[in-house]
Amino acid sequence: MITSSKLEAPSPFRCQGLPITFESGTNTDHFFSFESAQLTVVPNPYVTAANPSATVAKIVRHLGAPFGGSKITFTSPINFATHTVLTMKVWTSAPIGTNVTLKTEKPFWGVERSVQTTKTSEWETLSFDFAGSLSDM
Numbered sequence: 001m002i003t004s005s006k007l008e009a010p011s012p013f014r015c016q017g018l019p020i021t022f023e024s025g026t027n028t029d030h031f032f033s034f035e036s037a038q039l040t041v042v043p044n045p046y047v048t049a050a051n052p053s054a055t056v057a058k059i060v061r062h063l064g065a066p067f068g069g070s071k072i073t074f075t076s077p078i079n080f081a082t083h084t085v086l087t088m089k090v091w092t093s094a095p096i097g098t099n100v101t102l103k104t105e106k107p108f109w110g111v112e113r114s115v116q117t118t119k120t121s122e123w124e125t126l127s128f129d130f131a132g133s134l135s136d137m
Helices: none
Strands: 031-034 035-043 054-060 068-070 085-091 101-105 109-116 123-129
Touching: 035 068, 054 068, 085 101, 109 123
Parallel strands: none
Antiparallel strands: 031 035, 031 068, 035 054, 085 123, 101 109
16 A cells, blocks of 8 residues: 655655566665555565566554555556556455555646455455646656
């Protein structure tokens, strides 16, 4: 989950852009976790054909915080005029049908999309369609 508002990462901690992988320099310094959530970068505990990456991000929401998450700030806005769908590989032990939310923000404006998981205890790729959103989020 990438979400939050009115929090800005200092310039050295801004991510250059997409895609985000945890094998090319993106690390926990690029993220700001909030509301009892904690993001860490760990060795991929479930290496499969669906996600052969050596390292992955792991986010845990503690104390049942419904809005807990982690935020990343990019050096430039995401251009939804040319790339409307963001995908994220997800592994969760939560039941099938669990909502995963991805939110994009700029000052005073945010757009979020939620999709439901279709698998449990295995990797799947979730797609978040931001068609119709502002083009410079």
